[in-house]
Amino acid sequence: MTKLRLAIVGAGPAGIYAADILLKAERNFDVSIDLFDHLPAPYGLVRYGVAPDHPRIKGIISALRNVLDRGDIRLFGNVRYGTDITLEDLKKHYNAVIFATGAVHDADLKIPGIDLEGSYGAAGFVSWFDGHPDVPRTWPLDATDVAVIGNGNVALDVARILAKHADDLLSTEIPANVYEGLKASPVTDVHVFGRRGPTSVKFTPLELRELGELRDVDIVLYDEDFDYDDAARDAVASNKQVFVIDKVLNQWRQRETGTASRRLHLHFFAKPVEVVDDGTGRVGAFRYERTRPDGAGGVVGTGEIRELPIQALYRAVGYFGTPLPGIPFDKKRGVIPNREGQVLWKGAPSSGSASANQQMYGVYVTGWIKRGPVGLIGHTKSDAMETIRHLINDLGNWWRPESPSEQSILDLLHERGIRYTNLAGWHNLDLHELALGAEDGRTRVKVVPRPDMVNISRAE
Incomplete structure (x- = not known):
């Protein structure tokens, strides 16, 4: 045979x-x-x-x-x-x-200033907080105001991890260096921008709902983004997923805000125009054009340019092979x-x-x-x-x-x-990470350095 x-x-x-x-x-x-x-x-x-x-x-x-x-x-x-x-x-x-x-790499966002210091791709940040062995052990978390560009699940992951209090991640397997980095973050406001409206987002209802469960984080929405046209209303009526997303967002609009120490803002109808230099080569602001529905499910520019002061920006506009x-x-x-x-x-x-x-x-x-x-x-x-x-x-x-x-x-x-490393080696590493977690009352703590992963796997 x-x-x-x-x-x-x-x-x-x-x-x-x-x-x-x-x-x-x-x-x-x-x-x-x-x-x-x-x-x-x-x-x-x-x-x-x-x-x-x-x-x-x-x-x-x-x-x-x-x-x-x-x-x-x-x-x-x-x-x-x-x-x-x-x-x-x-x-x-x-x-x-x-x-x-x-x-595993970020797709490009071709706007002026995207390469300024303080402007990052989401992929690198995700790799860092997931304990990837081939990225630096530290991440620059020194901004109080951050912009995240994108309306997919990765954008929400990035925004949620930035806004979430580090202590609330101790039930997960985040490595110690990630916890310490997030714990020291001075962030107060995370702004998520999408060029289309709320009925055209790419994230899933489950991903969206998780935002609303963050402790001591206000979800901030803007009434101007919810003036739907017929195409948006039809999307809500005909698509179950869009219906659920619309329902969740409108429920959040009724919430009282102003008491939390951190805020996560969701901005729609915002087309990226430029990342503005603060004069020292660093990110100083995010400039975008306000868009509006085109009547067919898309958007067109209005010519209105807005600018939001920030100190860091993450693009989450897709991955690239x-x-x-x-x-x-x-x-x-x-x-x-x-x-x-x-x-x-x-x-x-x-x-x-x-x-x-x-x-x-x-x-x-x-x-x-x-x-x-x-x-x-x-x-x-x-x-x-x-x-x-x-x-x-x-x-x-x-x-x-x-x-x-x-x-x-x-x-x-x-x-x-x-x-x-082989399957038996993975079992060795798996048991080691579980033991590290047990020491701290957690399920697992990831081993991050590649040499340590290999040595543990090979029992060397």
Whole structure:
């Protein structure tokens, strides 16, 4: 019987779901899967891209843990694709590879002043408060007035963590350095800006409701943003999610404010124009144009320019993928070009014809690097199913590796001195973090430095 030796690069939800779906799929061949990740610990976005005060994330981690703990997928952490292993290495040892590397960098916001000191991308801040090992241990939290640009879930995560009192995060797994940084923050006002109206936001009702539960934080709304046109009213009447969001926001409008020590302001109909220099190269104000409904669900500018004094700004306008060595990349969309998960490359033009996209046999994608940073974590399951279907049907075009044994990749990593971590190592780190939490009466405390993660995992 034919055997598929498959490498998956990326041990987040997309990669783990793809492995699980393949192992459960109807097929006429055996499967052996190796899962690689540049981080020493698995779970990707769930561990390092979602705010720690989301209790529902624990359920997702539990499901991913169950897949790995079956023991039919090998995990290799602390292994960097493009450095520790290359595409040529994968071709030598596997029949195919699926890239599930996600999108971890911020999309650009091209306005003047966006690169001033005190202007940040949301991705870096999220990585910091989630204890990512590859970002600095400290974060500049010296502003009293902060702007967050964006109307998606990440924007609300950033705003909530900035506005929330640090002591209220001690029930989560935030590392000690993050707690100390947030505890010392002098912030009093966090302003969230979206260019459209309240009925066009991209965050979910659950994410929104969490804002209203913050202790000693007033939610401030502005009546001028709730003068709906017919398109907005139709959206409320026809879309359940919009109806719930509208209901929550209008309930908050009735609340009394003015007693809390911190305020979280939600501004709508605000198009970013400029981040204003305070004269020293730092963020001094946020300048925006007031917009209005265009009657068709969109907005147009009014020409009215407003300016809000701030000392820090975070852009949360989307994530963007990262190119991978030897793999085609769409620089405009931040994804690997593909057709339903089959990677495409620009083939050489035949005589008299333009170059055409051709399948790059043996190479597949799933998750955000496939479709862009849209959809919730659960959407990666259906995404992976599509990719796996093509992988199975492409059997005749798989690579034919010269050294496909399971031992051969272990030998390669040993020869190169790669201090990789495995599933048993993750269990070691997991137990260690749980023990750290127990010492402080908490569920878990994350280990942050990469060398410490690796040493603990490898019991060294």
